[in-house]
Amino acid sequence: MTTHAPAAGPDPRTASPRVVIADDQELVRTGFRMILTARGIDVVGVAADGVEAVSEVRRLRPDVVLLDIRMPRLDGLEAARQILAEAPECRVIMLTTFDLDQYVYAALAAGASGFLLKDVTPEYLANAVRIVDTGDALLSPSITRRLVERCASTSAARGGGGAPASHPDLDALTPREREVLTLMGHGLSNAELAREFTLSEATVKTHVARIFAKLSLRDRAQAVVLAYETGLVTPGTA
Numbered sequence: 001m002t003t004h005a006p007a008a009g010p011d012p013r014t015a016s017p018r019v020v021i022a023d024d025q026e027l028v029r030t031g032f033r034m035i036l037t038a039r040g041i042d043v044v045g046v047a048a049d050g051v052e053a054v055s056e057v058r059r060l061r062p063d064v065v066l067l068d069i070r071m072p073r074l075d076g077l078e079a080a081r082q083i084l085a086e087a088p089e090c091r092v093i094m095l096t097t098f099d100l101d102q103y104v105y106a107a108l109a110a111g112a113s114g115f116l117l118k119d120v121t122p123e124y125l126a127n128a129v130r131i132v133d134t135g136d137a138l139l140s141p142s143i144t145r146r147l148v149e150r151c152a153s154t155s156a157a158r159g160g161g162g163a164p165a166s167h168p169d170l171d172a173l174t175p176r177e178r179e180v181l182t183l184m185g186h187g188l189s190n191a192e193l194a195r196e197f198t199l200s201e202a203t204v205k206t207h208v209a210r211i212f213a214k215l216s217l218r219d220r221a222q223a224v225v226l227a228y229e230t231g232l233v234t235p236g237t238a
Helices: 026-038 050-060 076-086 101-109 122-133 141-157 175-185 190-197 201-215 220-229
Strands: 018-022 042-047 064-068 091-096 114-117
Touching (some): 018 026, 050 064, 050 076, 064 122, 076 091, 076 101, 091 101, 114 122, 175 190, 175 201, 175 220, 190 201, 201 220
Parallel strands (some): 018 064, 064 091, 091 114
16 A cells, blocks of 8 residues: 655644554564654653553553554554553554554544554654644545445444434534534545635634534544544545
8 A cells, every 4th residue: 555644734843742662573663663763753662562552551651652453462452442541642553564444443443543554654654643643633545435435334234224323412513513524524634624714723723622522522533433424424425
C-alpha cells in the first residue's frame, strides 16, 4: 500500500509529545525510537508485549502510545482497551505489518486514534504522532473507504437493509455541528473544515469540541465511526 504523508497539522517544531513504543521486535522498537527522537519527539519508554505496554503507560502516562497489534501475552487491541480505560486522555496508534480490514475496524473500535503500517516513512511516523497528539484522527483515504464499507456490510448482516443506527443525542447537534460531523466522517481535518466553511480553525475546534461533548466521543476516530453508523456518511460518498 502506498502511504502518503498526513495532512499538515500544527507546526511540528512547537509540539513534543511523550511517547511509549510497544512492539515485540527489538529492531522495530529501536528504529522507531531513533526516528522519533531525531525529530524532537520524547520517547519515554518501550515495551516488548501488551502487558508491559499497559504497565509502562500506567507508570509513565505518555501522550501517545504506538502499539503493535500482534504481541505475545496480550495483543495490541486488548492492550489498547486497557490503556484507554485507565488513561482515556492517551492517544493510541496501532502498528502492523499487515494491511487487513478486520484490524482497521477492530483498532478503531478499541479506541485507537490511528492505524499505521510499519513500512511508513520516518517523516510520516513523526507527523502521525504529532497529529494524534492534537486530538486529530489519523485515517488515510483508503482506511476511511474500507471503514465505510465495513459499516455498510455490518448493517446488512444485521438485517438492517442498510438502515442507519440511531444515536440518542444526535438531535442535540445544531445544523452546523451536523455538517461538521458529516465532513469529519469524510476525513476532513480542522484546517480543511475551516476552508470549507470559511471559518477560523479556532471556531472549527469549538464546533468539534461541542460535538464530542454532546455525543460523548473521545476523539475524531470515534466521530468518524459514528458518522458512518448513523448514516451521516454512506458508502459511495466518502
